[in-house]
Structure formats: structure tokens, C-alpha cells
Amino acid sequence: RSSWLLLAPLLTPSVPVITAPPCSLCPEGAHRFQWIGNLVPEFGISSSHVKVLSSPAEFYELLKVQIKSAKQRVVMASLYLGTGLLEQELVDCLEETLEKSLQAKGSSDLRVSILLDYTRGSRGRKNSRTMLIPLLQRFPEQVRVSLFHTPNLRGLLRLLIPERFNETIGLQHIKVYLFDDNVILSGANLSDLYFTNRQDRYVLLQDSAEIADFFTELVDAIGDVSLQLQRDDTVQMMEGMVHPYQGDKVAYCEIANRRVMEVINSARTRQELLHTKTFHSSQQGSSLLSQKGSQASRDLKPEPDTWIYPLIQMKPFGIQIDEVVTETLLTEAERDARIYLTTGYFNLTQAYMDLILGTRAEYRILLASPEVNGFFGAKGVAGAIPAAYVYIEHQFYSEVCYLHQQERVQLQEYSRAGWTFHAKGLWLYLAGSDLPCLTLIGSPNFGYRSVHRDLEAQVAIVTENKALQQQLHQEQEQLYLCSGVVSSSTFEQPNRYVKLWVKLVTPLIKNFF
DSSP states (O other): OOHHHHHGGGOOTTSOOOOSOOGGGSOSGGGGGGGGGGTSOOEEEOGGGEEEEOOHHHHHHHHHHHHHHOSSEEEEEOSOBOOSHHHHHHHHHHHHHHHHHHHHHSSOOOEEEEEEEHHHHTOSSSOHHHHHHHHHHHOTTTEEEEEEOOTTSOHHHHHHSOTTGGGGSOOBOOOEEEETTEEEEESOOBSHHHHHTEEOOEEEEOSOHHHHHHHHHHHHHHHHTSEEEOTTSOEEOOTTOOOTTTSOHHHHHHHHHHHHHHHHHHHHHHHHHHHHHHHHHHHHHHHHHHHHTHHHHHHSOOOOOEEEEEEEEEGGGTEEHHHHHHHHHHHHOOTTOEEEEEESSOOBOHHHHHHHHHSSSEEEEEEEOGGGSTTTTOSGGGGGHHHHHHHHHHHHHHHHHHTTOTTTEEEEEEOOTTOEEOOOEEEEEOTTOSSOSEEEEESOOSBHIIIIISBEEEEEEEEOOHHHHHHHHHHHHHHHHTEEEOOGGGGGSGGGOOOHHHHHHHHHHGGGO
């Protein structure tokens, strides 16, 4: 069996072809994942620069602290910015920091770049745009607000689909928040629920200039092919840029592909050169060490024990790196390895389901119970979405039982009174290990939307450091503690009743949510 035969159809010309052997043939331990560096840049850092956060309140306080201390750049990519008091406080922090920067030097070095989705950010009379316009009006030279509009929502479709429903066609779903050289990767949006009682995941990468540069360039690239918010609440494309829904779709997607792949490939080249220089420096350092003793060792940077790999998925632009890496990880996971996979919206692609059911690793899949689903209690048709997820979950569980895989593949439902659940990602425990050596964290939900419709980004964090592995393990345990194991009796509960019309409609619409 070869993962290359399985994955060959996914490798399009826009994705660099993997040239190293797959992870099962690589050295033991964390370094078995170095093959990911053949697709994306590899950033080697010290584990002391990585901090795992656990709560929405911690995430919100960190955002405010980081905004207030920023000197050069604030870059925030999210689905949307909410319109409540907590979100206004974030905008006020940005305004205060920009004002201080201007007063300190007369002309500010601080640049603020915000990337949101056009359809979600324009929803309602008071929306993300109206929240940010005062910043644009007051600091026109320092602030940029880009609104990504999917090229797939155009023509008659765009005219006929009403607000909210138009968000099903495709979104800017990346969530990255960076301040100077500090980067927060998360699945959380900039909205009060995500700051209070909507559980997500969050990791802070401190003093990581190369990673911050990469995500700044990525957000800039997407921003360049997005609509630019103006001070009068109109939008326009940058001069000479093809329009996402009025211009030629193929030409627009080719330009977007080129811009994003330039960012990925140039960062890969930079990191490879840096690795080469670091290798030669360490060689020279070891000879100096033998000549000059301990002084040379103090001057050398510590060897990295943690590696960060950014995984980008933008199927509308023909970029599917995250999909390739995720499928390879699932394909190559060995017998007795354990994968803890979590998603707020359990709607796995057929490929991911087939790999989970057909490979050898143990799986513990954490998903939202109906009561903690973000759509629970929603008005109109959206109120039936939790029932649709129950139906999808029941179908998958039935397949697990049919294949007698209940011991190897276990579903667990997150349940917490007064909270909703939005955490996503995975933790990989190698066979015989009590701690994870790899985690995926970011915006993808492992569903059809994440793979085919939306713009997504996450990072693979690979570490050899036991203290960081322990942090990741505790994060996983804390989430799974609030869960119960799914059994056949789960679906006999009254709150799991799915109406016939939901069962009939779900197969037709499951690719849209």
C-alpha cells in the first residue's frame, strides 16, 4: 500500500509535489513528519515560545494585551467581527494604540490589516463594516480592511440567494491574529460568544518573526484579491485587479492562486536557506566550541525542538495542501497510534471517513451534542441544522457498528451547560506514547465546506519537547473531560429525534454547512 497512489488525484500543479518518502519511512519520533516541509515552509522554533490557551476569556484578554503593546503591525483574519460591547472594546484598543503610535513619532510606523468575509461581514444594518469604518476614517494611511468575496457567488445566483443563505456558497474562514512577532492561531472568530462561552482552541507563538512574516504575507495576498472597504462604506478592488464576481472567474482564480502560492513558495525557499545557514553555523560553532570552550556555546541559538508547518486549503483557487497533508497523516497512522480528532460541526468528507474506517489507528472523535451546537435554537431553517448533524452522526456511527469498529473508532459528544462548542483539530499519539507529538490547530472542520468551498488555514505543530507535549495533552484531556461516549442508546433519547423532512433534505444540503 502506498499513500502516493491514494493521494495522486489530489496533487494538482498548484501544489508542490512531495519528493520525500512518507512519514512511515522517515526517522522515528517527531522528525518522521519532516516530509510536510516538502509542501510548505518549515519553521523550527523553541518550544518555550509556544503557549496553549484554554478559555475564551483568556483568548479575549490576550487579544487586548497584544493590541495595546503592538508597535509595527496588527494583522487579524477572521470570518467576521461582531457588533457587541466586547467587540467595540477591541476596536477601541486598536484606536488607542494607533493614536499613541501617531503621538509618539508624528507619523506612525504601526500598520493594521484586517481581513474578513464580505457576505458575513456585511450581514445586517450594523455589521463588521460599520464597526471598522471609524478606524478607516481616522487613520486612512495606517488601516486596511479587506473583504473577501468568493468567486463562486456570482451572476443570477448572487441576485437570488438572500442574506445569510449566500454565506453557504463560500467564505473567508481563516482565523489568525498577529501582533508584531507574536501569532495566535485559533478557530475562534472576533465575536462576543468566542470571548465568553463558546469553547474553541487557541495557541500563541511568541517571538516568531518568520511565522509572523509568513501569515502577514498570506493575509496581504488574500487582501489583494479582496474588496477594499472605503471610508464611505463602499467597496472597490485594487487598481488593475480582476473583480471576484463581475470579472472572469478563471482569470481571477488563477491570479489568486499565483499570489498565494508565491507566498508559500518564497517562504519555503527562505526557510531552506535559513536551515542551510544554521547548519553551517552549527558546524562552525562546534569547531569553535572545541577551541574556545563554553563561551561559544552561549552565543549559539538553541537547536529547535518544535516545528511549525502552515497548511493552506483554498480549493476555489486550486490549492489543497491541507487536504493532502491531513489525508496523508490519516493514511500513515500506524497500528496502536491514537488520533484524537475534534470538530464543532461533524460532517466529515467521504475521503476522511473512508480513511478513519479503513486504516489501523485508534480514533477518539469529539463532536458537539445538539445542545452545544452553534445553531441550537436558531430561527427558521437554521434551527433544524443540529438535527441534521445528529442524522449525519447516526449514519457514521451505524457504519462503525456495521464494520465492527466500535473499539477502534469511538465517538464522544461534548456537553456543557450554558456553552457552545467550536473546537477543531487533532492530536496524534504515536504507538506506545502517552503524549502527543503532533497537533493540527486552525480553522478547518474536516468537512466538505472546509475542503471544497472556504479559504482555510491551520498549522501542524510537531514537537519533541515533553513539556509542550504535556501542554497539548492537557488541552486534549480538558476538552474530552466534558464529553460522554456515544452508543446506540444515545440516538434513542427524545432530543435525538430527527424529523423525516430533515432526513430527506440532509443528503442534498450537507455540502453547504
